[in-house]
Amino acid sequence: MTFFKEVHSHGPGMSRLGELYFNGKVVKTPTFMPVATKGSVKGLTMGQVRSTGAGIVLGNTYHLHLTAGEDSVNMHGGLSEFTGWDGPMLTDSGGFQVFSLAGINSINEDGVWFKNPANGDKVFLSPEISMQIQHKLGADIIMAFDDVVSLATEKRHRTLEAMDRTHRWLKRSIDEHNRLLKTSKHRPKLFGIVQGGLDKKLRKQSLEYVQSLPLDGIAIGGLSTGESRSELRSMLDYLAPMYDASRPRYLMGVGHPIDLRYGIDRGIDMFDCVLPTRNARHGAFWQKESGVDVQHSIKKQQFVDELSVLPGSKLLRAQGYSYSYIRHLVRSKEALGGQILSIHNLRYLQEICEEYWRES
Numbered sequence: 001m002t003f004f005k006e007v008h009s010h011g012p013g014m015s016r017l018g019e020l021y022f023n024g025k026v027v028k029t030p031t032f033m034p035v036a037t038k039g040s041v042k043g044l045t046m047g048q049v050r051s052t053g054a055g056i057v058l059g060n061t062y063h064l065h066l067t068a069g070e071d072s073v074n075m076h077g078g079l080s081e082f083t084g085w086d087g088p089m090l091t092d093s094g095g096f097q098v099f100s101l102a103g104i105n106s107i108n109e110d111g112v113w114f115k116n117p118a119n120g121d122k123v124f125l126s127p128e129i130s131m132q133i134q135h136k137l138g139a140d141i142i143m144a145f146d147d148v149v150s151l152a153t154e155k156r157h158r159t160l161e162a163m164d165r166t167h168r169w170l171k172r173s174i175d176e177h178n179r180l181l182k183t184s185k186h187r188p189k190l191f192g193i194v195q196g197g198l199d200k201k202l203r204k205q206s207l208e209y210v211q212s213l214p215l216d217g218i219a220i221g222g223l224s225t226g227e228s229r230s231e232l233r234s235m236l237d238y239l240a241p242m243y244d245a246s247r248p249r250y251l252m253g254v255g256h257p258i259d260l261r262y263g264i265d266r267g268i269d270m271f272d273c274v275l276p277t278r279n280a281r282h283g284a285f286w287q288k289e290s291g292v293d294v295q296h297s298i299k300k301q302q303f304v305d306e307l308s309v310l311p312g313s314k315l316l317r318a319q320g321y322s323y324s325y326i327r328h329l330v331r332s333k334e335a336l337g338g339q340i341l342s343i344h345n346l347r348y349l350q351e352i353c354e355e356y357w358r359e360s
Contacts, residue, residue, distance in 0.1 A: 003189055003216055004248045004269075008360050013240030015265050017360055020056075020248060022088040022140050027055035029248060029269035030356060032260065032349040033090060034277065038063050039073075039083045041346075042277055043339045046085045051315045052343060053350035056141070057085050058272045061133050062094035066116055066123065070136035078138020078186070088140035090272075092252075093130045093173075095146035095166075095193070095221070107147065109165070127172035135180045139188055143219060144173035146193040152226035159197035162222075163206050166195045174213060189216035191250060197222060198231055200238050207242055217248040217270075224253040224273070233262055240266040257286055257293035260352055276349055280341035283330040285310070286348045298341065303327045312344025 002021060009016035018029040034041045034049055037060045041049050049057060059079055064070065068082070076082040079089045094112075106113045111126030127145040134142040146169060147162040170192050177190050192210040196202030210218055220239065223232055236251075243249050248269045254260065255273020263271060279285075283298045296303075304327060309320030321340055329337030 004246070006245055009245070012243075012245075013267055015356055016245075016267060016269070017357060018248065018269055020088075025087060027088065028353075028357065030260075030264045030353045031055050031270055032255065032346070032353060033058045033270060033272040034346055035060075035272055035274045036083060036085075036089075037274070038067050039079065041342070043281065043335060043342055044277075046083060048315070048339075048343055049346070050086065052312075052346040053354065054087075054346065056088050056090055056270075057083075058090045058092065059083075059137065059139065060094070061091050061130060061137065061143075062114075062125065064091075064137060065094070065125075065133050066118065070133045074136040074138060080138070080140075089138075090141040091134045091137055091139035091143065093134065093143040093145040093193075094125045095130075095143070095148055107165075109168075111145075127169040128176040131173055131176040131180060135177075135184060135186060135188065138186055141217065142177070142188045142190055144170045144190065144192050144215075146170070146195060146221055148195070148222050148225065149197055150226050151197060151222070151231075159195075159199055159202060163195040163197075163202050166193060167206070167209055170210065170213065174215070191215060191217035191219045193219045193221040193252070194239075195222045198227060198235060200235070203235060203239060204242065207239060211244045211247075215247070217250060218244065219250040219252055220268070221252045223251070224259075229259070232259065236263060236266045236268070243267055255349065257349065257352060260349060261293075264353070264356060271349075276345035277342040280345050281338035283327075283337070283341065285312075285341045285344055287311075298323065298327045298330050298337070310340070310344055312347040313340050315343050315347060316340060 005019050007017040020027040033056045034054050035058045073082045114123040116123050130145040146166040149158045149162045192215040194206045194210050196206040250270035251263045251268045253273055254271050255275040284295055286293055286295050303323040306323035310323055313321040326337055326340050
């Protein structure tokens with residue numbers, strides 16, 4: 001059965017509309033996927049997440065492995081049942097922690113040893129173990145295990161090494177995924193991850209390699225790890241004409257409205273990031289002003305007597321909540337303030353995605 005269908009395209013390297021099919025459920029692309037690292041989008045119920053227009057939610061293999069445990073999740077029937085989410089879910093492979101937890105890990109050809117930050121226990125992840133965990137978690141889309149490099153200047157020397165290892169790990173991920181499929185009723189879709197840092201020659205090589213393999217989708221990884229916005233845009237411009245039109249494209253870790261629009265205009269279908277909810281918990285929110293995406297802090301004095309309603313807050317309460325009230329909540333460290341702004345920010349990103357369908 002078809003997993004992805006391109007519905008409309010403006011041409012190679014340009015924006016397109018698509019549909020992802022999951023056991024009778026359809027998710028329209030482009031789409032932004034809220035991040036439920038440990039099985040929840042911080043501060044929100046899954047019903048509230050659904051109200052923002054989200055179609056897919058992302059969970060993190062590494063963190064779920066260390067907290068709930070994949071066996072417990074599996075006993076519930078999988079992540080969707082465990083979390084109360086009524087739609088498809090995607091799991092990161094744990095490869096991002098190669099980058100984000102670089103201070104407490106050790107990489108070799110077999111995989112990565114981590115130190116559990118909670119208790120100091122040693123934890124090992126490999127392509128095979130990552131596949132096994134993700135299959136048990138019951139995600140609808142799973143990611144191949146990869147080696148992610150920080151693009152902070154002092155780390156870029158490892159780009160070639162990490163790309164080559166990612167390719168070797170991808171082959172192992174595919175082999176283990178296929179082995180698990182032989183005895184499982186669960187049929188997750190596997191995405192491979194393109195690496196290569198900011199080296200365009202390596203990126204092209206990696207994209208061609210990943211697209212040559214029997215994968216359900218293509219993810220662009222290793223960006224949003226320390227590079228400038230201009231460097232991110234340059235790479236998206238370069239890769240845009242090279243994508244295989246038959247498979248979905250996922251830009252990992254990108255969630256600022258400006259970058260979302262830029263990615264969609266260059267053929268990206270799927271995005272994820274903790275930014276909209278993390279920023280919201282600190283009082284930051286987005287709104288469009290004169291056609292431009294602007295970020296504000298609700299803590300600023302300008303909102304102290306602002307009685308108009310924050311648009312996204314109407315998803316919680318039909319009448320909505322005033323800027324002034326939300327400012328009071330955030331400054332008083334009331335959790336409801338971050339909750340309201342999280343819902344607003346997630347809805348803001350979904351509205352960007354929906355604009356492309358309205359304008360087609």
